[in-house]
Amino acid sequence: MAGESPDRSKQRESSAEPTSGSANPVPEARKEADDPRLAVARASAKAPASDTATKILSVPTTDAPTDTDPDTEDDARLRAAVAAWVTDADEKPEMAAAEAEEAVAEAERAEAEEASEAAEEPSDEATEPKDEDEDEAETDAEEAAEGEAEAEEAPEPEDADGEAPEGETEAEQAPEPEAADGKAPEGEAADGKASEGEAEAEQEAPEPEAADGEEDPQGPPAPDDETRTGGAGGNDDPAEGEAEAEQKPLTPEATGVDQPTAVFKAVRPRRDVDQPTTMLKLGDTAPKPDPERTSKFVALKPADPPPPAQQERTTQQPLPPKPPLDLLAELTNTPPPPQTPLRTAARRIKIWTPLVLLLAIVFAVVQSLRPLPAPELTLTAKDSHSFAGDLQGLPWPQEGQAAMDVQGIGTFGSSGEQKPVPIASVAKVMTAYLILRDHPLKSGEQGPKIKIDQAAEEQSHAEGESTVQVTAGDEITQREALQAILIASANNVARLTARWDAGTEKAFVAKMNAAAEDLGMTNTTYTDPSGLNDTTVSTAVDQVKLAKEAMKYPVFREVSAMMEYYDYKGKKWPNWNQLVGKNDVVGIKTGTTTSARGNLVFAAKKEVGGETHTIVGAVLRQPEGGYDNTILQGALSAGDKLIRAAQDRLESVTILKKGEVVGYVDDGLGGRTPVVVTEDVTAVGWPGLEVELNFASDDLPHSAKAGTKVGTLTVGDGGTAGAVKVPVALQSDLVEPGWTDKLTRIS
Template sequence: MLDSATTQVIAPVAPPPRSRRRARGARALISGLLALLLAGTALVAIETLVRPLPAPTVTRTLAASTIIPGKVPAVPWPESGQAALSVEGVGSLGRSGGSKPVPIASVTKVMTAYVILTEHPLDRGEQGPKLTVSAEQAAAYPAEQARGESLVPVVTGAVFTERQALQAVLLPSANNMARILAAWDAGSIEAFVAKMNDTAAALGMTNTHYTDPSGYDPGTVSTAVDQVILARKAMKLPAFAEIVAQKKATLPVAGTVRNYNSLVGRDGVVGIKTGSTDEAGGCLVFAAVVKVGGRKMTIVGAVLGQPGANTPVQLDRVFRATRPLLRAAAAAIAVHRVVRAGDQVATVRGPLRTGTTISAAQDLTVVGWPGMPVRLDVDIPAVPAQLPAGAEHGRISAVAGNGARVVTPLRTGVRLDPPSTWDRIRQYL
């Protein structure tokens, strides 16, 4: 029996010693995992270095179009009749008076001359083939004169060169010579008129119909817009442009004849044709050359249906209506800067946040007037991985209205380099 005063002491039992084998296994496992992780990272890095870099991408930052700023020009259109105004190589300044076909009087002779010169072309100064006035054509002169037609005197057997015949048609506006030329070309007036209408259709003159080669017949009708279409084409023929710019000419039988278009030589006017009858009123198709920023620009227009009791009054009124149009057009046309040198056109983004900009190398200017739309086209070739700063790369072009395309080069901003090897590896660390 134990003594109640005696305390029993139990010694603590130490845990069994840890197995050295298990510790070594844990360390090996951790080392293995680290090795696998490092190996995987190395493989990814190696694969990244081997894999080709993506090509740089280009993002356009410039708008596809713009509007020439400023106040849209106010055109002083005539109070009556029709009018249309265009600037060659730029576009239309507008029209007035609607699009109903109306008689055009001797403006018809522009088509007559155009058909003759396309069938029988003449160089500048060239006289061309000869035509002889027949007895029947000469005999018609008294009756034509009695009707009050615009004529040149002719006699049986009179010989005209093609140029002289065209001068008679386009300067003193000879109806009889228009008929003589028509028969000379096509064999008959009817066959020639068919050619006139076929030509009008081919040119897109959808509101025009010819019934005679002179315009004396009021059944010959057109519009100001259609006559501007024809005038632009006719003025591209060297002989036509040369003849309508003359103030006078010397012809067989008639001697010296003068141009009815008294505006020639004033306000830059270089042609082209007047017309006047009771049905048509005063009519004029005109062309004028003005200088804009050192360049020569041609204004082409038509004014039809100006009132008056007779030819002198009708022509005076059509000239009065035309001169303000010419001056307004000349004042409206100017050179406008639509893109400045240094304006950013696009950004370039390469891999790993590399990049540069692409900007206009020079000012880009167009000829036009305020309110005119301008299309901006950008052509940037594929961007290589490396580009020096200020390198020419691509181009930008502008087209105002229906005008010619103007172009300027593009240049890079800061130097574009591919990412270094370390930058490529570092993204995985």
């Protein structure tokens, strides 16, 4: 069969169906005009040469053909034609898979019929001479070609999946009879001759499209692949193949697979069936499945090189960096010493010791250069002192309310219910305080001029009020205005100074209430600068707070202690507070109205232990009394009794001796230097009073000599007047902290 060309239908079947050694579909079957093998096959058929395939199957006993055998030339021509046909197949479209499937089914059915007929003939027919086999094969081929042409012209029914009819499937599955004595039947020879008729008939029939589910056709075999396009025995020389076929029995093991027939007549492989071997019908030995396929697809052209990213990387890779000691050993040609725990510890010591020393030096420098903490003066003596006895027998008023303190020492207490009541002209104490606070004057200073307006002149003649005669356009000094307010209790001048200070009386009243809030006068409300309105209310405790604050101003103390004054017109105005000038009374202000009754805020002095102390008190809403039984004398009488009782009860007690340690100076790093009082410390008070002791430090140095004054010890409430103040000094030298203290400090 190496020199015989299969028919056209077999070509399309094998080209449309994948072969056993190819992974891709073969090109589409060509028409007669495009397939050069048809012309070669026809020329070979007309030549007197014998059929190579039949010759092989019949196993003749003649000697091997000579080198000039025409079959060899035909085989070479066929191989060249196949190679040209395969090369040209890449440029044309592939044939539909359904047409190839139908052609294969038809060929299988024809083979089954021929095999049945061959099985009935005597076995000796298989050994008939070669010429008779060829004649019979040609006759049978012509008849089979005419029958298949008529069969292909009629449309074949297909099932739902586009596969061959059931009859064809049964024909493919039916067992094929084998020739006796292991020889091929005569019908097989006719199969090759009938291919021309079948090819012509199939060329005229319409080509059905590939149905769903059919496999894609495989690519053509390589022209130089001996396993697919070579001779029956896989040899390139057809003469040698025929000689081997004549000398050996034609069994599947000896002959193998006729690959050219498998290419041209390739059907879908069935399980446990070798299609090329079945087509050849070799002997009576049933085909056996190959344990492993040995055929392979050889490409017609070299495969494309892989992309650069997938190319194999070089096996020479850079070496990892060596340790520093190994590199040093290579440079010095000295091998590194072996690693031991001792060498490892020594190396670590050599590395970390300089770092630790450097850190220690940096730490020492930083600690020594850090700023030293500021020294502090701390009191070690008792922070308070209590006077022995109880305070009894103070003459508190029977009506109204009263309160009394000693400035800078403490309070005697209060009497009556401390609820807001009208205070009348006592309100002028807040007016004078604000004028001096916002326009302070030095002792003996007159202050700026205040121009008298028309309202002040008109109010000079108001009935039922205490006023001073002034004329619009005239000017008075600030000091004279304060005298008119505190001594003559002039309402018109109080309103004049309010307008001068704040622009309007309403604005000045707002300042009065703000100041009262600042001083802690929680039960006080001001509605006018003079206190004439009954809506201006306060308590005795609140007025004592205000009086103690006002007595801090020297001009206020000077004016309130005057018994009389002369105005700018030369008129004398006596002080309404008739206690001033008697029994060391130095002020402050009276206030009386029918609704407010008698009110008095007073101040008196008492010298105790070489120190002068000021007693400040207030009595409100006092009834008529005194020598003339009036509300003014009632208030003055109640105030005088309290002043005298306080003066009698004040006493001085020494609580600390000179040189006694009362505290120390702490340098902030643990060093302490003791301090002592430079003189005896005396406390002024009355029985039952508890006074406080505290330090007021000066600017403390980091180093000083012994005896250096470093602060003041204060006994009392710390007021500017009346509190006892004693200097304290260092008992020993104050030295700066040493280097060790600086180095070991943490905070």
